Amino acid sequence: MAGATLLVLMVAEKPSIALSLSQALARSPARKRKGVSPSSPVYEYEGEMFGMPALFRVTATTGHIYSIDFSSEFNDWNKHGPEQLFSAETIRTYDPRARIPEHLRSEGQGCDLLVLWLDCDREGENICFEVMGEVLPQMREPRFDYPGAYRGNVFRAQFSSLAHGDLQSAFANLSVPDENQSLSVEARQEIDLRIGCAFSRLQTMYFRHHFGNQLGKKMVTYGPCQIPTLWFCVKRHVEIQNFVPAPYWLLTLTLRIDDASVDATCDDGAIWDAEEAKQRLNRARGSVNPEGTVAVTRVRGWSSSLSRPLPLNTVAMLKMGSDVLGLGPGDTLHLAERLYLKGVLSYPRTETDKYPENFDLQGTVQVLTAPHMPWAAEAAALARGFTHPRQDGTDAGDHPPITPVKAATQSQCEGEAGWMLYQEICRHYLATLSPDAVFRETDVCFQLGGLPFTAHSTRCTDRGWLTVGNRRADDDGPVDLNGRLRSGDEVQVGQVHLKARQTAPPQHLSESELLQLMDEHKIGTVSNVQHRLYVELDEATRRMRPSALGLALVHAYSLVDEGMVLPTVRSSIENACARIATGEESKTSTVQRSLRIFEKKFFNFARQISVVPQMLAVAHALAKGPGAAMASDAAAEALGMWERAVAKTAAVDLHELQSRGKDGGMLAEGSDQGTVEPVDLKELLVTTPAVERVQQVLEEIGFGPAAGPAKAAKGQAGPQGGAAAEPAAASGPPGGGQQGAGRGNQGRGGDCAGGDARGGKGGGGGGGGGKGSTGDRGAKGERGGRGGKGEGGRGGKVGKDSRAGTQDGGGSGQGAQWPQHHAGGPGGYGQGPWPGAPLPQGAAGHAGFHAYAGCGGYGPLQGGPPPGYGYGGYGGYGGYGYGGGGVHQ
Ligand SMILES: *[C@@H]1O[C@H](CO)[C@@H](O)[C@H](O)[C@H]1NC(C)=O
Numbered sequence: 040m041a042g043a044t045l046l047v048l049m050v051a052e053k054p055s056i057a058l059s060l061s062q063a064l065a066r067s068p069a070r071k072r073k074g075v076s077p078s079s080p081v082y083e084y085e086g087e088m089f090g091m092p093a094l095f096r097v098t099a100t101t102g103h104i105y106s107i108d109f110s111s112e113f114n115d116w117n118k119h120g121p122e123q124l125f126s127a128e129t130i131r132t133y134d135p136r137a138r139i140p141e142h143l144r145s146e147g148q149g150c151d152l153l154v155l156w157l158d159c160d161r162e163g164e165n166i167c168f169e170v171m172g173e174v175l176p177q178m179r180e181p182r183f184d185y186p187g188a189y190r191g192n193v194f195r196a197q198f199s200s201l202a203h204g205d206l207q208s209a210f211a212n213l214s215v216p217d218e219n220q221s222l223s224v225e226a227r228q229e230i231d232l233r234i235g236c237a238f239s240r241l242q243t244m245y246f247r248h249h250f251g252n253q254l255g256k257k258m259v260t261y262g263p264c265q266i267p268t269l270w271f272c273v274k275r276h277v278e279i280q281n282f283v284p285a286p287y288w289l290l291t292l293t294l295r296i297d298d299a300s301v302d303a304t305c306d307d308g309a310i311w312d313a314e315e316a317k318q319r320l321n322r323a324r325g326s327v328n329p330e331g332t333v334a335v336t337r338v339r340g341w342s343s344s345l346s347r348p349l350p351l352n353t354v355a356m357l358k359m360g361s362d363v364l365g366l367g368p369g370d371t372l373h374l375a376e377r378l379y380l381k382g383v384l385s386y387p388r389t390e391t392d393k394y395p396e397n398f399d400l401q402g403t404v405q406v407l408t409a410p411h412m413p414w415a416a417e418a419a420a421l422a423r424g425f426t427h428p429r430q431d432g433t434d435a436g437d438h439p440p441i442t443p444v445k446a447a448t449q450s451q452c453e454g455e456a457g458w459m460l461y462q463e464i465c466r467h468y469l470a471t472l473s474p475d476a477v478f479r480e481t482d483v484c485f486q487l488g489g490l491p492f493t494a495h496s497t498r499c500t501d502r503g504w505l506t507v508g509n510r511r512a513d514d515d516g517p518v519d520l521n522g523r524l525r526s527g528d529e530v531q532v533g534q535v536h537l538k539a540r541q542t543a544p545p546q547h548l549s550e551s552e553l554l555q556l557m558d559e560h561k562i563g564t565v566s567n568v569q570h571r572l573y574v575e576l577d578e579a580t581r582r583m584r585p586s587a588l589g590l591a592l593v594h595a596y597s598l599v600d601e602g603m604v605l606p607t608v609r610s611s612i613e614n615a616c617a618r619i620a621t622g623e624e625s626k627t628s629t630v631q632r633s634l635r636i637f638e639k640k641f642f643n644f645a646r647q648i649s650v651v652p653q654m655l656a657v658a659h660a661l662a663k664g665p666g667a668a669m670a671s672d673a674a675a676e677a678l679g680m681w682e683r684a685v686a687k688t689a690a691v692d693l694h695e696l697q698s699r700g701k702d703g704g705m706l707a708e709g710s711d712q713g714t715v716e717p718v719d720l721k722e723l724l725v726t727t728p729a730v731e732r733v734q735q736v737l738e739e740i741g742f743g744p745a746a747g748p749a750k751a752a753k754g755q756a757g758p759q760g761g762a763a764a765e766p767a768a769a770s771g772p773p774g775g776g777q778q779g780a781g782r783g784n785q786g787r788g789g790d791c792a793g794g795d796a797r798g799g800k801g802g803g804g805g806g807g808g809g810k811g812s813t814g815d816r817g818a819k820g821e822r823g824g825r826g827g828k829g830e831g832g833r834g835g836k837v838g839k840d841s842r843a844g845t846q847d848g849g850g851s852g853q854g855a856q857w858p859q860h861h862a863g864g865p866g867g868y869g870q871g872p873w874p875g876a877p878l879p880q881g882a883a884g885h886a887g888f889h890a891y892a893g894c895g896g897y898g899p900l901q902g903g904p905p906p907g908y909g910y911g912g913y914g915g916y917g918g919y920g921y922g923g924g925g926v927h928q
């Protein structure tokens with residue numbers, strides 16, 4: 040053993056984390072050198088491990104190394120129908136430019152030990168195994184016994200922030216990777232890919248074939264997370280539509296107290312009957328004494344409090360971003376991740392809202408006392424003694440709550456939005472250690488004509504956490520009634536009157552409410568809250584209204600199979616995958632069972648698919664207003680179905696649904712029993728009377744004839760890319776579509792029906808850029824994407840997919856501002872304008888961290904036009920590629 044030097048490879052999830060690690064762990068500055076990958080440098084330093092001298096090599100992946108996709112064979116819509124995607128061969132793809140696998144193999148050569156520093160969540164655990172797959176075969180046989188090692192020579196570091204102290208204690212206490220967590224990620228990736236692609240291709244194929252000329256050739260996606268999320272928005276919309284306002288009256292006694300006019304309301308509350316209201320009014324009026332006064336019968340006082348907030352978890356942070364800062368969840372998470380990488384915040388993905396026992400509460404307060412902090416005075420007071428934080432949150436066993444790690448400046452927070460978020464998080468942290476706010480409540484009671492009346496006031500007596508939390512304390516009542524009156528006092532009556540009121544409908548769901556619902560119903564929260572095709576976001580109120588297409592899809596699925604659309608669909612998949620992580624179930628059986636259930640649903644849906652365009656016709660007609668003619672029998676029939684769907688959605692009880700989700704949801708109901716009864720999908724392309732009826736309804740409401748322009752479009756297209764560009768562009772949907780929870784090179788799962796976005800053989804814009812879409816997609820975009828005029832991929836020049844978009848799809852490559860970030864770049868976002876469509880929200884991504892990535896253009900449909908032109912890039916699916924892999928060099 041004497042004289043031996045261990046060679047230790049340490050792998051982080053981002054190059055910037057590798058840098059932080061080398062800074063935290065090396066005694067003298069580490070040497071930086073290039074490796075095989077142009078995106079990930081290597082830091083080297085000498086140190087010690089297991090009491091032996093060691094040479095440490097620190098490097099990184101750029102998020103996930105691989106993504107799962109179908110082979111090119113199965114991504115060719117001409118060769119294979121969507122029903123085959125349930126069992127089609129899948130492949131792993133990776134970014135050929137970042138060369139991460141080669142990089143890791145090269146760095147792993149001859150190493151004694153591997154230490155995995157991937158982010159500590161399921162995705163990170165999965166990347167651990169991706170890394171091991173490359174590195175283990177290159178390592179030397181263990182020369183020594185390393186206590187506690189996994190497979191003899193692998194360790195896993197557990198850390199929650201990039202603070203040097205945290206990284207050092209993680210290194211001092213290494214554990215092992217967890218394969219079951221990794222498998223649960225693989226299971227979900229596979230389930231989402233197969234289900235998303237199969238359903239999306241089926242309905243898109245059908246739509247384009249029969250209604251493309253009337254409704255356009257856009258991709259109509261089905262995502263097992265996206266659709267249940269949309270369902271919540273539709274459910275609320277239905278409640279609003281169904282709402283019938285009801286009048287009611289409040290009997291009110293207005294008093295003169297200290298020159299102010301104070302209302303005492305009859306304790307009976309709302310009176311729903313006009314006649315009854317009038318009778319009571321007369322009774323009360325008749326009982327006012329000749330002096331015009333009324334006696335106090337009782338005074339009650341008590342104090343109430345407003346609890347300090349729970350420690351901050353991801354959902355609470357996203358809600359705060361939307362409510363307080365007006366930022367969408369994607370932007371908030373992106374900013375928080377940037378701040379984490381800068382060492383400013385702790386890891387921002389966590390479900391835990393309870394500080395762990397050993398959390399350094401005092402130290403974190405101390406950090407926030409820095410004199411330039413706007414709350415320095417409050418922090419200094421807390422540093423002298425703080426209130427014990429609430430204990431009623433849950434420890435989900437993942438990361439501690441989100442907290443500041445250092446006293447940052449605005450420039451360290453990368454601009455205004457990051458600074459605002461940082462400030463809110465600091466204030467929230469200090470608030471969790473501040474006393475509750477206290478209020479004094481007072482009731483003064485009266486009797487008039489046998490009717491009880493109460494006047495109420497609320498005054499804040501101790502603002503507690505509200506001060507540092509920057510929140511208002513809302514008083515109630517024009518005067519503080521406390522101590523002002525006693526039983527028996529006579530008070531001057533101003534008037535006795537009725538206040539006429541009306542019940543009001545709820546408002547459309549806000550982002551924040553939706554996040555809450557998604558959390559309660561256990562469907563992944565940080566993925567795609569909003570699909571621009573399916574809901575419209577009001578930027579001012581951050582409320583979401585389903586679009587005509589969104590309504591039509593949800594109503595159609597509800598009619599065909601509620602299991603396609605209820606949140607229990609998602610929660611059951613999430614639960615099943617969670618059981619893999621905890622070792623209760625195997626990956627194979629979970630995947631097989633889930634796919635079998637969905638394969639049955641798939642054919643059931645195929646049989647009834649004409650419901651979708653029927654609902655779409657109605658949605659468009661209703662959107663046009665009462666003027667839209669829907670006179671035919673076919674239209675009346677469709678309208679009747681629509682009403683049935685609305686009633687079905689309205690009837691769902693959210694509480695009951697939530698408990699169903701807890702019971703295991705759909706996957707636990709034995710619904711994988713019975714045989715799958717296939718449908719010949721070619722039959723769906725036959726123009727049946729049902730199809731004709733829908734075409735006719737669409738024509739009635741002004742969508743033009745079903746046949747004709749198809750030919751014209753084909754005519755314009757040519758084998759030369761350029762000529763194909765225009766029609767392709769015109770038919771592409773706007774991109775920026777679904778934001779998968781992408782991370783890393785390949786997008787991090789999400790339900791981005793990923794593979795479907797590939798193709799592009801026929802043309803269309805190349806892939807949008809950035810993370811979230813795979814290299815392959817880009818490559819395919821390249822092949823045919825020529826002339827797509829960038830409709831699909833106006834991506835960052837640097838993202839590989841964007842590159843495809845830029846070069847071949849002609850995208851304008853907005854990513855140029857971060858050329859140094861190899862793998863990411865501002866995500867491409869397919870511009871794909873079809874006439875009149877709003878431009879998608881842009882990819883404000885930086886450093887490949889954030890990619891509303893586009894995907895490759897769509898290939899031709901079965902039976903569609905020949906290669907040489909296609910449908911225009913569908914920019915779209917992208918990942919919130921948290922991981923994009925870039926780093927400032
Ligand atoms: C090391 O990790 C184990 C398991 O995660 C934990 O129980 C223990 O307290 C840690 N020790 C130190 C010194 O952090």
Ligand SMILES: *[C@@H]1O[C@H](CO)[C@@H](O)[C@H](O)[C@H]1NC(C)=O
Pocket residue numbers: 219619621622623624625626
């Ligand atoms: C992983 O899951 C399997 C069941 O699929 C189980 O037998 C095994 O014990 C689990 N491993 C761990 C470390 O929990």
